[in-house]
Amino acid sequence: MNNTPLRIEQYATVLFNTNLNPRGIPxxxxxxxxxxxxxxxxxxxxxxxxxxxxxxxxxxxxxxxxxxxxxxxxxxxxxxxxxxxxxxxxxxxxxxxxxxxxxxxxxxxxxxxxxxxxxxxxxxxxxxxxxxxxxxxxxxxxxxxxxxxxxxxxxxxxxxxxxxxxxxxxxxxxxxxxxxxxxxxxxxxxxxxxxxxxxxxxxxxxxxxxxxxxxxxxxxxxxxxxxxxxxxxxxxxxxxxxxxxxxxxxxDTEYINESISTIHTERSLVYLAMSTSRSIHLYKPDANFMLVKLLKDDITSAEVAKHCSQRGVIIRKCDDIKGLSNKYIRFCFMNPKQNDLMVNTILEIV
Amino acid sequence: MNNTPLRIEQYATVLFNTNLNPRGIPxxxxxxxxxxxxxxxxxxxxxxxxxxxxxxxxxxxxxxxxxxxxxxxxxxxxxxxxxxxxxxxxxxxxxxxxxxxxxxxxxxxxxxxxxxxxxxxxxxxxxxxxxxxxxxxxxxxxxxxxxxxxxxxxxxxxxxxxxxxxxxxxxxxxxxxxxxxxxxxxxxxxxxxxxxxxxxxxxxxxxxxxxxxxxxxxxxxxxxxxxxxxxxxxxxxxxxxxxxxxxxxxxDTEYINESISTIHTERSLVYLAMSTSRSIHLYKPDANFMLVKLLKDDITSAEVAKHCSQRGVIIRKCDDIKGLSNKYIRFCFMNPKQNDLMVNTILEIV
Missing domain, CATH: 3.40.640.10 (Type I PLP-dependent aspartate aminotransferase-like (Major domain))
Structure with a gap:
């Protein structure tokens, strides 16, 4: 766990579950x-x-x-x-x-x-x-x-x-x-x-x-x-x-334009990076977050979320959402390095 | 107007009409x-x-x-x-x-x-x-x-x-x-x-x-x-x-206690200072402001308010309040020097 090269900072927690713009407050x-x-x-x-x-x-x-x-x-x-x-x-x-x-x-x-x-x-x-x-x-x-x-x-x-x-x-x-x-x-x-x-x-x-x-x-x-x-x-x-x-x-047009641009890029990159995995299904995202289905029988969203949280990656398990189940997770797009860590952490376990 | 000795500061405006604590934001x-x-x-x-x-x-x-x-x-x-x-x-x-x-x-x-x-x-x-x-x-x-x-x-x-x-x-x-x-x-x-x-x-x-x-x-x-x-x-x-x-x-008990103490003192002092005038009637105040009736036939609250505002003293004329008339004014108690100016300015004209 400690030798993951992409880990940004020991114990740093990144909220991929809030769907907030990663730029933060303007x-x-x-x-x-x-x-x-x-x-x-x-x-x-x-x-x-x-x-x-x-x-x-x-x-x-x-x-x-x-x-x-x-x-x-x-x-x-x-x-x-x-x-x-x-x-x-x-x-x-x-x-x-x-x-x-x-x-x-x-x-x-x-x-x-x-x-x-x-x-x-x-x-x-x-x-x-x-x-x-x-x-x-x-x-x-x-x-x-x-x-x-x-x-x-x-x-x-x-x-x-x-x-x-x-x-x-x-x-x-x-x-x-x-x-x-x-x-x-x-x-x-x-x-x-x-x-x-x-x-x-x-x-x-x-x-x-x-x-x-x-x-x-x-x-x-x-x-x-x-x-x-x-x-x-x-x-x-x-x-x-x-x-x-x-x-x-x-x-604040600078904030607005740069935010839009960041999210567009990160959405494409995360989608591409994860689409190589055969053990998950991606619902192609239009917003700043993505819904993902776990395809393997022996893994639940709670297990994925727990694994991620140990790396400071907080994602949303969707078992309490009507129409979904313990086979779905959701996460938003944050900053490039954070997204790299998130993608790797999820792919490690699914 | 410019030789009024108690004038705090040229053009400084003090709001005696808002009933706010003069200490301001804690x-x-x-x-x-x-x-x-x-x-x-x-x-x-x-x-x-x-x-x-x-x-x-x-x-x-x-x-x-x-x-x-x-x-x-x-x-x-x-x-x-x-x-x-x-x-x-x-x-x-x-x-x-x-x-x-x-x-x-x-x-x-x-x-x-x-x-x-x-x-x-x-x-x-x-x-x-x-x-x-x-x-x-x-x-x-x-x-x-x-x-x-x-x-x-x-x-x-x-x-x-x-x-x-x-x-x-x-x-x-x-x-x-x-x-x-x-x-x-x-x-x-x-x-x-x-x-x-x-x-x-x-x-x-x-x-x-x-x-x-x-x-x-x-x-x-x-x-x-x-x-x-x-x-x-x-x-x-x-x-x-x-x-x-x-x-x-x-x-913030310091703010609370000092505010209470200031207002109690200022209420007593302003009331005392104005009670010497025979041309106004004071309704003895329980809060941080006082209602006053103008007793002379030839003066209105608008005239008093205008005179006061020329000295930066903004008071409330009460002609739009049901049950009152253009014979009533209201003002709150501010800081000692400001109150001195206010009392003097009102007494000058009533």
């Missing part, structure tokens, strides 16, 4: 917070003009289409309170938080299975055929977690239209969208003007590596709903340092 | 944030164990009785969502935010007038005689703003009991409580074990001078309501830096 943000701590002695601007403008410019939408909240779950709860869904559909394997939030609103949750034999890629026509007009809400993530599969703009448009016809509100969770190649071409934000039943939810937690800030935003173009949201949400719930941090990070 | 907090910025790269502990323990210790209550949110308005909205009040009573003059939040929940708002001839002190028996069992909610602040009048524990107990009998939930807003002399003897937190229809709401904005942090907490002992709150609130909505800051500030 320097621009650390600096802005350090230099402006005294802003906590002032009430935030109740309209959050600067913050909202920064978000609007980042997504290329008018200010009126932006909704902001304390993290994605907060926004999801907001949509729950807005729609009070009686019946909702989500896909699995997928983010486990959706069902929890829907349960909080006593909604009946209908599950749609993404098929392993189809590489967990959404078959939009089959999915649409399962939609019924007694449903109020569909929540879907693009790209999906833990499968790391994106949905094309065309498929999303089909879905949005089918939902609209049946009076279903569609929430698209784009928490990992910036990691997808040419993501601006697939974001569902492009659909909101045509479909007032679509809201796109975004987070800064993963791409900007700042989950501690608790900030999320959503984009939609539905004046009626926006009026209700205005009424039911707390006006000044975002801390002034958070507002400042977000305003700065959205303008 | 140094312990500034330091903690600066040294721990990297915590924003981690998800906050979903149970906020350290934070909740610090709050619980600060108020002397078990963890289970603590509710936390993004500022007082957020908590008020939470109680609104919890109770969905059809009819609620508030007093005036009082905080203007209550009616706005109640309107958001489409509650009928009944107003109870605090009488000027009674020095705006609450006559609890008269107030209680106005309560009817079709009411769901009473919101009252202790001490009250803008009157700066406290409610005794005995009176609050009478009120809590009367509410309980009529099935009314009582929210006591103690945003300014730490500024009241021997505040631990009057806090309604002492009543929650006896009255499960009472919630006490607190803020850190005013006493710790950190409104930008957006943190508020409430204390109540009602297992049924707490279960609903667990379900409808977002779990991890408090930013990690905010959690860290609050945890530190509640343990």
């Amino acid at each position: 320097d621009s943000v650390t600096r802005a917070i350090k230099e402006n701590i005294e802003t906590i002695s002032m009430y935030p601007d109740i309209y959050y003009s600067k913050l909202k403008t920064a978000v609007a410019e980042y997504v290329g939408e008018p200010l009126d289409n932006i909704i902001m909240g304390n993290g994605s779950t907060d926004l999801l709860k907001l949509f729950g309170a807005l729609l009070m869904p009686k019946k909702a559909m989500i896909v699995y394997p997928g983010p486990m938080e959706y069902a929890r939030v829907l349960n909080d609103y006593s909604a009946e949750v209908v599950f749609y299975e993404l098929k392993d034999e189809n590489e967990f890629i959404l078959d939009v026509n089959d999915f649409v055929s399962q939609l019924t007009s007694d449903m109020d809400m569909v929540i879907i993530s693009n790209p999906n977690n833990p499968t790391s599969k994106k949905i094309s703009l065309e498929d999303m448009k089909t879905l949005a239209g089918a939902c609209k016809e049946r009076g279903i509100f569609l929430v698209v969770d784009e928490m990992y969208i910036e990691f997808v190649e040419n993501y601006k071409e697939i974001t569902a934000i492009q659909l909101i003007d045509e479909f007032d039943n679509v809201a796109v939810m975004r987070s800064v937690s993963k791409f900007f590596a700042v989950p501690g800030l608790r900030f999320g935003y959503a984009v939609m173009n539905n004046p009626e709903f926006k009026e209700i949201i205005e009424r039911i949400t707390t006006k000044n719930n975002i801390a002034s340092l958070t507002a400042l941090a977000i305003t700065n990070m959205f303008k | 140094d312990s907090v500034t330091r903690a944030i600066k040294e721990n910025i990297e915590t924003i790269s981690m998800y906050p502990d979903i149970y906020y164990s350290k934070l909740k323990t610090a709050v619980a210790e600060y108020v002397g209550e078990p963890l289970d009785n603590i509710i936390m949110g993004n500022g007082s308005t957020d908590l008020l909205k939470l109680f609104g969502a919890l109770l969905m009040p059809k009819k609620a009573m508030i007093v005036y003059p009082g905080p203007m935010e209550y009616a706005r939040v109640l309107n958001d929940y489409s509650a009928e708002v009944v107003f109870y007038e605090l009488k000027d001839e009674n020095e705006f002190i609450l006559d609890v028996n008269d107030f209680v005689s106005q309560l009817t069992s079709d009411m769901d909610m009473v919101i009252i602040s202790n001490p009250n703003n803008p009157t700066s009048k406290k409610i005794s524990l005995e009176d609050m107990k009478t009120l809590a009991g009367a509410c309980k009998e009529r099935g009314i939930f009582l929210v006591v807003d103690e945003m300014y409580i730490e500024f009241v002399e021997n505040y631990k003897e009057i806090t309604a937190i002492q009543l929650i074990d006896e009255f499960d229809n009472v919630a006490v709401m607190r803020s850190v904005s005013k006493f710790f001078a950190v409104p930008g942090l957006r943190f508020g907490y409430a204390v109540m002992n009602n297992p049924e309501f707490k279960e609903i709150i667990e379900r409808i609130t977002t779990k991890n909505n408090i930013a990690s830096l905010t959690a860290l800051a609050i945890t530190n500030m509640f343990k």
